[in-house]
Amino acid sequence: MPIEPDEVRHVAELSRLEMTPEEADSLADDLQKIVSYIDRLQEVELGPDDEALTYFDADVHREDRTASGLERADALWNAPDADGEFFLVPKILAKDEE
Amino acid sequence: MSELWRESAVALAAKVRAREVTALEVSEAHIQRTLEWNDRLGAFLHFEPEDVRRQARRIDHLIGSGADPGVLAGVPVGIKDNICTKGVRTTCASRILENFVPPYDAHVIERLREAGAVLFGKTNLDEFAMGSSTENSAFRPVRNPYDLARTPGGSSGGSAAAVAAGLVPLALGSDTGGSIRQPAALCGIVGAKPTYGRVSRFGLVAFASSLDQIGPLARSVEDAALLLETIAGHDARDATSSVRALVPLETATPKSLRGLKIGIPIEYFGKGLADEVRAAVGAAQSTLQNLDASVEQVSLPLTEYGIPVYYVVAPSEASSNLARYDGVRYGMRAEAQELKAMYRATRGRGFGREVKRRILVGTFSLSSGYYDAYYGRAQKVRGAMLRELDEVFEQVDVLLTPATPSVAFRLGEKTEDPLAMYLNDVFTVTANLAGIPAVSLPCGRSSGGLPIGLQLMGKRFGEEELFQVARAYEAASKQTHVWPPEPEGTQEPAA
Numbered sequence: 001m002p003i004e005p006d007e008v009r010h011v012a013e014l015s016r017l018e019m020t021p022e023e024a025d026s027l028a029d030d031l032q033k034i035v036s037y038i039d040r041l042q043e044v045e046l047g048p049d050d051e052a053l054t055y056f057d058a059d060v061h062r063e064d065r066t067a068s069g070l071e072r073a074d075a076l077w078n079a080p081d082a083d084g085e086f087f088l089v090p091k092i093l094a095k096d097e098e
Numbered sequence: 099m100s101e102l103w104r105e106s107a108v109a110l111a112a113k114v115r116a117r118e119v120t121a122l123e124v125s126e127a128h129i130q131r132t133l134e135w136n137d138r139l140g141a142f143l144h145f146e147p148e149d150v151r152r153q154a155r156r157i158d159h160l161i162g163s164g165a166d167p168g169v170l171a172g173v174p175v176g177i178k179d180n181i182c183t184k185g186v187r188t189t190c191a192s193r194i195l196e197n198f199v200p201p202y203d204a205h206v207i208e209r210l211r212e213a214g215a216v217l218f219g220k221t222n223l224d225e226f227a228m229g230s231s232t233e234n235s236a237f238r239p240v241r242n243p244y245d246l247a248r249t250p251g252g253s254s255g256g257s258a259a260a261v262a263a264g265l266v267p268l269a270l271g272s273d274t275g276g277s278i279r280q281p282a283a284l285c286g287i288v289g290a291k292p293t294y295g296r297v298s299r300f301g302l303v304a305f306a307s308s309l310d311q312i313g314p315l316a317r318s319v320e321d322a323a324l325l326l327e328t329i330a331g332h333d334a335r336d337a338t339s340s341v342r343a344l345v346p347l348e349t350a351t352p353k354s355l356r357g358l359k360i361g362i363p364i365e366y367f368g369k370g371l372a373d374e375v376r377a378a379v380g381a382a383q384s385t386l387q388n389l390d391a392s393v394e395q396v397s398l399p400l401t402e403y404g405i406p407v408y409y410v411v412a413p414s415e416a417s418s419n420l421a422r423y424d425g426v427r428y429g430m431r432a433e434a435q436e437l438k439a440m441y442r443a444t445r446g447r448g449f450g451r452e453v454k455r456r457i458l459v460g461t462f463s464l465s466s467g468y469y470d471a472y473y474g475r476a477q478k479v480r481g482a483m484l485r486e487l488d489e490v491f492e493q494v495d496v497l498l499t500p501a502t503p504s505v506a507f508r509l510g511e512k513t514e515d516p517l518a519m520y521l522n523d524v525f526t527v528t529a530n531l532a533g534i535p536a537v538s539l540p541c542g543r544s545s546g547g548l549p550i551g552l553q554l555m556g557k558r559f560g561e562e563e564l565f566q567v568a569r570a571y572e573a574a575s576k577q578t579h580v581w582p583p584e585p586e587g588t589q590e591p592a593a
Binding site: 003007008011012014015016017018019027030031033034035037038039040041042044046050051052053055062070071074075077078079080081087089090091092093 | 197198199201202294334400403405406407409410417421424425426427428429430431433434435436437438439440441442443445446447449451454455457458459461462463465471472474475476477478479480481482484485516517532533558
């Protein structure tokens with residue numbers, strides 16, 4: 001399936017990845033090659049019963065209980081910007097969205 | 099210089115516990131060895147000799163006070179740098195986490211500390227464990243100790259190179275599609291991916307959560323077993339962690355494998371396989387037959403779809419897991435006027451090319467209009483592969499395959515072609531997709547002296563049998579770790 005440059009820009013936007021036009025072009029080439037390769041999945045003949053299976057031992061349950069979590073100071077320790085109580089972020093709405 | 103770096107983990111722990119040597123002497127020998135080799139190999143990203151000595155002195159103090167120091171007393175262990183270590187930088191070899199200092203230890207790190215191990219340093223990897231050559235590290239590539247122009251494999255390339263060259267006797271890696279077994283094979287050591295759920299993923303930086311598993315790298319099966327026993331077991335902080343107990347793996351080496359059925363899947367011996375690898379794995383088959391194991395050909399026709407399934411499932415999970423790197427709670431932030439622009443700039447500058455590639459593929463596979471054709475379909479094919487494998491495991495106990503299609507390739511040889519790089523994992527991804535345990539171990543050398551690895555795959559939670567076969571093969575074949583040539587200019591003058 002051919003992937004249009006617009007499609008790559010759309011996926012990059014969904015992924016929140018800034019890229020230069022040159023980078024977008026070359027990643028579009030890579031994406032095209034990879035998607036052509038994974039397209040081979042379409043040739044597999046699946047039966048009506050085929051469904052996604054998992055192998056997890058996921059029936060491990062326990063009672064709810066309270067426990068201490070990360071201390072606030074530890075949680076904020078790695079933050080690029082914080083005021084001792086909260087994480088700080090830039091303005092959330094851009095001018096044209098206000 | 100002390101030669102303690104040549105010793106096995108089992109021997110070192112025994113000597114430290116018996117007070118034949120101190121933990122400090124053990125650490126000092128490995129520190130000197132690392133100072134000599136690490137610049138050349140790039141195996142460790144963070145290595146602080148003073149911190150290593152401090153930990154070793156604490157073990158010695160414990161022993162002096164009469165306390166039990168644990169089964170890994172004084173044994174230096176390398177830690178892949180995607181495993182969180184409290185107070186010690188954990189970068190995932192990514193610019194985006196360059197200065198991240200975890201406020202907690204991973205479950206496996208807690209286990210190592212309780213066992214008296216010395217956390218020796220953080221090993222280099224492909225960024226976020228995405229790669230098969232350790233060339234995707236944002237900081238520097240790792241080199242193969244047997245030929246510095248070649249790759250050690252990846253993504254646990256730093257751990258594999260460090261163990262192979264004697265910088266540490268043991269290291270932890272993580273394996274999402276072969277990232278422990280492939281570098282172990284290319285560096286001539288033992289590497290194991292446990293059954294999914296065997297080892298807690300708490301504190302392992304998530305790449306593809308349905309596939310990721312932490313496991314050991316070592317120079318012998320016995321040492322790998324010791325490390326796996328130390329880290330395995332239930333942990334409530336990982337919801338997929340199993341409550342099934344691991345049967346002790348450190349048993350006697352079986353002299354006979356009578357009654358064992360080994361399957362040889364024909365799809366693993368097709369035209370892409372190097373002749374020398376084919377011959378070495380064939381010889382391994384004969385060794386196992388001489389131990390009275392029965393060998394039969396089996397077929398896993400969906401094997402050829404393993405890589406396409408993997409390169410949908412793993413990037414899809416990665417695109418979701420890596421959404422957390424947004425410049426808010428940890429990691430780097432690129433300054434911008436508003437939030438969305440900050441997200442884009444941070445992620446655009448913080449992630450390397452392969453990581454971006456996988457985020458794009460994953461987001462594409464999960465996006466509206468493509469989900470059914472890609473992610474949905476890949477999961478169904480994965481289900482069919484699982485069923486196919488379960489049927490084969492009704493006929494045989496263990497599968498024998500090559501670990502990799504070829505020996506270590508040259509640095510730079512595959513960096514321009516992502517698909518060629520992905521095909522390195524063709525023999526290893528199935529175990530991750532199916533959640534089964536698999537071990538790679540040395541089975542010979544190429545004419546150029548490069549290691550060749552074979553892979554044994556077992557039934558889910560079948561580590562005990564798998565390790566017994568590996569032990570028996572290792573003992574009977576005498577195919578064990580070989581020390582790499584000493585770097586020029588450092589050899590001791592002849593007496």
